[in-house]
Every structure is written in C-alpha cells, then in structure tokens.
Amino acid sequence: MTQPEVFDALVLGSGEGGKYLAWHLARSGQRTAVVERRWIGGSCPNINCLPSKNEIWSAKVADLARHASRFGTQTGPVTVDMAQVRQRKREMVDGLITMHLGNYKASGAELIMGAGRFTAPKTLDVRLNDGGTRTLTANRVFLNVGTHAAIPDVPGLAAAAPMTNIEALELDRAPRHLIVLGGGYVGLELAQAYRRFGSAVTVIEHGPQLAAREDPDVGAELLQIFSDAGIELVLSAETLRVEGRSGDAVRLQLRTPSGERAIEGSDILVAAGRTPNTAGIGLELAGVELGARGYIQVNERLETSAPGVWAIGECAGSPQFTHASFDDFRVIRDNLAGGQRSTRGRLVPYCMFTDPPLARVGLSEREAQQQGIAVRVAKLPMRGVLRTRTIGEQQGFMKALIGADERIVGFMMLGPEAGEVVAAVQMTMLAGLPYQKLRDAILVHPTMGEGLGPLLTNVPAKGA
Template identity: 40%
Template sequence: MEIYDAIIIGSGQGGTPLAKKLAKAGWKTALVEKSYAGGTCVNVGCTPTKTMIASAKAIHTIGRAEEWGLKAELREIDIHAIIKRKSDVVELFRNSAQEGLEETDNLDLIWGQAAFRERNVIETKLRSGGTSLITASKVIISTGTKQDLPNIRGLENSGYLTSTTLMELKEIPRHLLIIGGGYIALEFGQMYRRFGSEVTILNLGDRILEQEDIDISNEVRKLLELEGIKIICGADTKAVEREGNETNVWFTVGQEERSMSCSHVLVAAGRVPNSGDLNLASAGVATDEQGYLVVNEYLETSAEGIYAIGDVKGGPEFTHVAYNDHLILLRNLLHAEKQTTDRLVPYCMFIDPQLGRVGLTEAEARAKGLNIKVACIPMSRVARAIETGDERGLMKAVVDADTKQILGVAILGEEGGEVMSVLQMAMLGKIDYSAVRNMMFAHPLYAESLNNLFMEFDGDQA
C-alpha cells in the first residue's frame, strides 16, 4: 500500500488546483479521478453550456439585425457544427487540465472509482483493471454532484434528456418540454428556443427563481416569454410516457389536471451529491439526509483528517465556490489560518441578458429586520444599453440605511455579471454606496450607471 501525504478524490475546479499546489509545496499527493480531468464544469457544465449559449446569442443577434440598420438573414442553423465547436472547446480545456496534472512533480494521477476501505485508506477500482490501495493522513473529497431524477411515473423509461445528453443530441427538438425552473432549465430553455425549438417550462414552484426577489423573477419571466417560451408555474409533473415519436406528459396545476405532448423532455429538476459510492460509513464521515457531506467552517468532515470541498458538501453549488474552497483549505493545511465564514458568494445565470447576483436580496434583508433602502433603475436608463440596442433588464441594490454599506445587488442586463462584480469588490472593501455614487467611471460603460443607481437613494436626478 503506497503512502501519500494527501489523497484528493475528484479532479474538478477545486480538486485539480489543490492537488497541484500541495504537490508543489512538497506534499506527496495522489489525485483519483473516475472519468475526465476538469470535473463537471469543464466536461458537462459551465464550459460546454456557455459555449453553446454563445451560438444561441449569435442566432438571436442576427435575427435582430435590422434594429441596427443591417440587412442580414440566418440561412441555416447547423447543430452538428455547434456541437463540434462545443466539443472542441471542452477537449481543449480538459486536455489542458490533464496535462497540467501529469506534468506536476510529486503528483500521481490515478484513474478509477475511489472508495474508503477505512478512515485514511482508499481503494480504487482502476479503469485499466484491478485495484489500487493507498493511504494518507489527509483525504480531500471533491466529487461534486450528478443529475437528480425526480420520482415521476414512467420517466425512467421515457427516453428523457439531461443537460449532458441534450448537448450531444444531433437534432434540434421540435418541442422541448423542460421539467424544472432553475438556472439550468432557464439557460437551456432560452438556448433551444433560439435554436428553433418550441419550449415549455414546467416549474413546480409558484414562480421561477424563487430565491430571487419577486421583481427580478418577474422580469426574467417577462424577457423569456417575449422570446416565445411558455412557462407554467405550480406545475406538478405526475407521469411521462413515450409513444412513437411523441412524449406525453401529465401534470397538475392546483386542482386542475393537464396534459401535453412534446418531442423531447429535459429533466432539470436539481442535482444530488456524488457520495453514494465512496463507502463513507467505513471512514466515519457523516452526511445529511440528501447525502451531502457535513463540514465545519474549516471544511473538515466529522472524521479527523478528511475534508470536503465543492458541491459534494452542499451549500451554494457553483464552480467558483469549489475553487475558493480549495484556496481556503490550502491555507488551512499549510498554515492553519483560513475559514469559510462570512464569504461573499456571487453568481451569474447565463441567460441573455445575464443575471448577476451577490449578497442579500431585498426579501432576505427585510426578513432579518434590517433598516434598508432599495434602489432600482431599468436598463432603459443606462446609456450604454440604449447605445448598444439592448434595454432589457434592470439594476437593483439594497443598502443599510444607517451605515450606507451595500448589502446586496442584482444586475439583470447585458454583462450583468461583470457589473455585479464591481459592486462585489465594493462590498468586500466596505466601500459605502455614496463613494460608488460619486466615483468616476469611464464613459460610456455599463458600470457608469452605478452613479445613477445610487443617486436614487438621495432623490438626485441622473
């Protein structure tokens, strides 16, 4: 049995850089990966979806060409070429990640399915055949999540699609019905609507994006419906059945029973942790009811010397959280000086226009009983949006009325994530809203209208 200083299970956006940095710090390190280097983000998540979303946006832009004084038309949508471009980008990123690992001294890359034999002993069923037995005083679990399959009668045998399999489909669905109303559902819904599919979204909740403020949720719904996407909220899907080239879906809305036929069904109703194959009980690692690993503020599990980073530990499931987890754990392991408390966790939903969010929503701030002020301006008041011809969306900020500190921001608009990041840095630096209101931005940026946004608090006219 080979002895290491650290074993990392999973080569995603947390596991890969952590393995390389520990190895470079002199730790003899093993990284176990069962499929591809790069994890969910590179292979089936962020990289492929955002690549295909770029194609969908180009289609949408060509369709609006006359608004910019251009006579242009879209001759054909080549889904094969779109998928090939996506696959080429994924392969580029994946190979780069793998080469970086293979070229790192003091680091062994092991391909196979890992499981605990005991607390610090990992047995791997090697992809090449046979098994490997290794041990280390520190084990880091970074196995991420996988598609959740809701308990719907007939779904398992209906030929349903996931976000992964849909991106490999060599045809454009005539009618894509999506079960779910979260980030994945909305991004894929808009993408395939722009590719030419009829799109229906069945959302179980009373509104899409229930974690957002109502005005943000309503604005997102409005812009999606303007593109012809049908959204049904309060829809509880009961049964799915494939019949020939059609799929029949039965669902209820309140007490009303409804049905709909479509050509394809996409399941986008959440994800579950990749923890079931790890034999965690033999290591004494506790999980919650859903299988997420329970960690403390130092990312340590209930078992001494075993840590978890990224989606598998629950909490906000974003690539950038996994990456930041690795930075925190690296500092813990090398210097014992960093923890996860009080992190600002931003995110961006890549519909078009983007929704960038960080900090508290208005509803969360009011639920905490905070004395707040709220400002909101439509993108039709943003000079850059008017000039570029896309006035969809809005800017919204929540501030503490007493301290003037920025508590939360939502930017729904072109480059919304980039504008949000400006205010994230202001929040991290404890820069109050009056400083942002009065600072000089380059003209004419989207960020320049943050002057106007924060003028709203003082009744100033932009």
C-alpha cells in the same frame, strides 16, 4: 493481502477545488494522487459551466443573425447546424482537457482514472477504468466528489429516459419541442438556448415564479423576457406522470392552479436540482458523516467528522459554483499552512447566463426581510443605462439594497454584462465602503457599469 500504496495526500474527484489543491500540494513536494471516474478537471470544463456557456454563445449568435436587419445588416434565411455547434463545444472541451493534463504533469500530481471506494479510514480501493485495481492510502484525504442532476420521483419520468444537462449539451439536433422541468439556472439557460436554436420550448416550474431564490420582481421580469421569446411557461405546476420516451414523443400530465392539463413534446430536459455523489463510495467506512440530504458534514474549515479528511465544493454543501469550490481550495490550503481561514461570512457572487444575464451578490429583499435587516432599495431600469441604447438590449433592471450604515448589503442586475458589473459592487462591499463612494465614482462612458451611478443616486433618503 496487498499493501496499499502510501501517499501524502489523496484527492477523490478532480473538480475545481480538488485539482487546484492537488497541484499545490504536489508542487510543495508532497506525493499526491487524484482519483477521477471520468471528467478530467471535473464537471465545469466537461459538462457544466464552460460547455453550456459555449453553446449559449452559439445560440446568441443565431439570435443576432436572425435579427441582423435591426442593426442594418441584411441576411438570408438563418439555419443552425447543431452538429457544428456541438463540434465547437467539443473542441473547446478537448483543449481544456489537454490543459489539465499538462497541469497534472507539470505539478507532479498523479491522476488515476477509476472509481474509488473507501474500505477503511483513509484507504481507498480504485477500480481502474482500463482494468485492474489499486489500493491507496494517505495521511490526508480530500473529498471532491461533486453532485449530479436529480431525477424527480414522478411516475414514468425515469422510464422516459429524460436528458440532463449532460445529454442536452451533446445533441446534434434541435428538438422539435423541448419540455424543461425546472425554472432555475440550468433549465432557463438551456431553454432559451434551444429556443434560439429553433426548438419550441415549454418550461414547467413547480414553484410560483422562475428563479425561485430571487425576489418576485426578478421572477416577473424573467417571465416577461422568456414569454417575449416565444417560450411557454407553466408555473405552480405539479407533474403527475410522464408517458412516452424522450427523443421521440412524450406526454406530461400536470396539475396547475387552473386544473389538470397535458403537454406533449418530443424531448424532456430535467433541471430540477442536484444530488451529492456521496452514496456507494464507502464514506461510512471512512468515518465521514453525512447530513440528512446526503451532503458531507463539514465545519467552517471544511473538516469532516473523520480526522485528516476534508471535503470540498458542492458535496460539502458549498454554494454550487466553480468559483466557490476554488475558494474552498484556498481555505484548506491556507489552513494547512497554519492559517485561520474560514468559509463563514463569504461574499459569493453568482450569475445566471441567460440573455440578459442575471447576477447577484449579497442579500435579496426577501432575505433582508427574513433576517430582520432594514434596507433602503434603489432600482433602475436597464433602459436608463445609455449603453443599452447603443446595443439595442434594454430589458431588465438593476437593484441595490442599502443598510443602515450606508453600506451596500445586496445588489442584483438583470441586464447585459451583469456578471461583469456585479464585480464592481462586490469590491465596494468587500472594502466596506459607503455606497456614496461608488455613486460618486467617475465611471467610463458609455458602459454598463456606468449605470451604477444613477442607480445609487436613486437610493431613498433615510426615513423616506
């Protein structure tokens, strides 16, 4: 039997947290290997975050061009070259891959392209993409295997060969009629983008509102924004069966509160949640326990049930954001150096890159109520922020939740540049400052962030 190659550290999967950990350990002098099936650098630079935002921006440009007359610029008929949209995205991805390969080379970490499967604790057999196998073992093993789009168990859906985000971002055409299953992040971002590329779009959501994790007023505002854009939205809908083939012609039979109905289209995009990539890789032989939904069970230090094995990012149940995976890296890095860092109580912001974008940090009103936390709520329509008058984008609103100690416990914004504005509120929350400090700050005029002043001026008085 061939003796395994011995490393100091072995990372399975090259996503955000895993790759940064590998580069750090290799630079520290440890012999480190990363095993990756396909996506150099993980899903974010290849098939998720960055490629989707690239194409979403192309869709924004198309929308601005169509409405250029509002701003005094006259244009002729606007058409979208989807092959060029895709090429622009591909060129960005190629550049990111080159950057990642440079980082591997500079750090000294070895990138091994192949499919890994555990055969014993801390021992991995790798079926190499270019042929052959390697057996690897290490003192420390880090699991960074990520998730993939879930395909609901609906009769006929799998046979219809629906798209996920991966295929949708590789289209060189705008579907005649795109049917999107799921009214969450991926579904809404791509639904709006393809509407702007010229597709008819229908979004089917199983729950009673879009963006189910948000408060009802947020869902209602999104519903209005998407309806105004000519997107059909079907809520509280159960998909009973699917006929046809995506890319040609499909027919979905739905059960809705008003009865059964059929929707016909050309393409299906499934955006109905994620499934961890933990099946079939021998984790049971590695002594790594999974939870009921297939995610790796970890403690607050991201340690698994197996000694010397950690899990990072989505597969460990961390929030499904690249920036959360990066913080997982920092937790493990600092603890390996003797620190006492934890994932408990992290303040993780997020942003959905619709137009306008939706960003939030901390609690929603619903979550505060569920946790029995008394809050005072301040709201401000985006038209109350003067910057929106200059750019002609006034849909949406801001909302802040203030706790009994005068600190901000939650903030959301559905409006232009929400992902940037939320950072200012997050810093205030991390500093433990009373909301009045941000309310009374001198903020640049005219900016979106300036709206935080009037928003927080709207905080009700105690007892009101």
